[in-house]
Amino acid sequence: MRPIHRVFVTGATGxxxxxxxQALRAEGYVVRCxxxxxxxxxxxxxEAIERIPGDVLAPQALEEAMAGCDAVVxxxxxIREHPxxxxxxxxxxxxxxxxVAAAAAAVxxxxxxxxxxxxAREGARSDYHRTKWAAEEAVRSSPVPWTVFRPSVIYGPGDGFVSALARLVRRFPAIPVPDGGRQRFQPVAVEQVAQGFARALALPATVKQAFEVGGPTAVTLAELLDLVADALGRRRVVKLHAPVALVRPVARLLPWFPVTPDQLLMLQEDSVCDPAPFFAALRLTPVPLAEGLRRMLG
Ligand SMILES: NC(=O)c1ccc[n+]([C@@H]2O[C@H](COP(=O)([O-])OP(=O)(O)OC[C@H]3O[C@@H](n4cnc5c(N)ncnc54)[C@H](OP(=O)(O)O)[C@@H]3O)[C@@H](O)[C@H]2O)c1
Known part of the structure; x- marks a missing residue:
């Protein structure tokens, strides 16, 4: 079969x-965003990428935008709705x-x-996870050979989560954390997620696979705050117990509150997985969390 040459990317500006x-370009693909x-x-x-104006909610133009592309990412x-x-x-x-799936099949x-x-799963508590699952179902029913990636928290310069924790650690000696910060995450470096996507295009073994993606270490929110402080060379902050039952009504009332009620639901669940199949299939070596945070914040 002809090798993949031109790749269409949605969400490239995020x-x-x-x-x-960057990862696709490094693997030699021509990228159209x-x-x-x-x-x-x-x-x-x-500079060296093609740009096509459009919106995934405007399906008429999507097919034309994707014409000539061998693959779609x-x-x-x-993470926040704007109804x-x-x-x-x-x-x-x-x-x-x-x-997007319909246009990919059409071209x-x-x-x-x-x-x-x-x-992401059927019957999840949060709307985010339930709709992510429904989106996966649409992908799985596509005739186009698909791969699904399900990451835990992704960190790196310009992210929304670890960067926010770093700002708090820099500014405050004590930080309120939902229910004392007991929830567990498996933060994964953005470069590793990106390399996973780029490499999957040339790895037939990844077809019709859904990969759970996490870093090598699971940490609680409280532990993550300490690692962020270490990476910044700052003193570790005091974690104040903020009962979710009290935070939720505030999040519901104030649209600018940093966490939405839907995110609070997700924060009450662990976000951990066995990432070994991802790292093995994509032939990647996991970056230790402390090292990744030092690279990002140090
Ligand atoms: N960040 C994480 O920790 C994390 C963890 C797990 C999964 N994910 C998933 O990873 C993906 C990327 O996340 P991110 O953190 O990079 O988010 P982000 O920075 O907010 O980027 C979102 C991207 O989607 C684009 N977009 C939104 N609505 C669109 C529409 N109607 N038509 C076309 N483009 C649209 C945005 O375009 P504009 O620039 O025009 O707004 C932007 O390029 C998302 O699917 C997210 O659910 C993220």
Whole structure:
């Protein structure tokens, strides 16, 4: 079969997307990105890529945008809904993925790589996880040979989670954490996730596989705060117990509150997995968490 040459990427302007584009370019692929009007500036510095204006919620133009592409990498996702502008979990995750999968099949793409999230499952408590699962179902029913990635928290420069913890650690000696920070995560470096996507295109063994993706170490939120402080060379912060039952009504009332009620539901669940199949199949060596955090923050 002809090797994959041109790769269409959705979500390229995001935190993960920019690194995925770099990883694809490093593997020698020609990259074409779907870019929403107004987001072009997020691809500054990526001169050697094709950009096509569009939106995963505008299916008519997607097929034309993808024409001539051998593979599709679908990264679009939201963590916070903006119903006034139509950005609901259902529309962006489910409808957007249905549109992308249909266009990929219509243009004869030979690979469809899909970004899901650890915890995506039928009947999950959070809307984010339930709609991520429904999006996976759309991908699994595609005739295009697919691969699904389900990462835990992804960290790296410009992320939304570890960078926020680092800002708190720099500013405050004590930090409120939901239910004392007992929830466990398996943060994975963004470069490793991106390399996983880029390598999967040339690895037939990854077809029709869903990979849970995490770093080599599971840590509680409280432990992660300590590792962030260590990486910054700061004193470890005091963790104040913030009962979720008290935080939830505030999150519901204040749209600018840093965590949404849906995220609070997710924060009450562990986000851990066995990442060995991912690292083995994608032929990657796991980066230890402390080392990855030092590279990011040190
Ligand atoms: N970050 C994590 O820790 C993490 C963990 C697990 C899974 N994930 C998943 O990884 C993916 C990328 O996450 P991220 O952290 O990179 O998020 P991000 O920085 O918010 O990027 C989201 C991307 O999706 C694009 N997008 C949103 N709505 C769109 C639409 N209607 N049409 C076209 N593009 C649209 C955004 O474009 P604009 O620039 O135009 O807004 C942006 O490029 C998501 O699917 C997320 O659920 C992330």
């Amino acid at each position: 935190f993960v997307g920019r690194v995925v584009v 779907l870019v929403r009007p107004g987001s072009e500036r997020d691809l500054r510095g990526f 679908h990264l679009v996702g939201i 006034a502008s139509g950005a609901t979990f259902y529309r962006v995750h489910v409808q957007g993925t249905v549109n 004869g793409a030979r690979r469809l790589l899909h970004m899901s999230a650890l915890g």
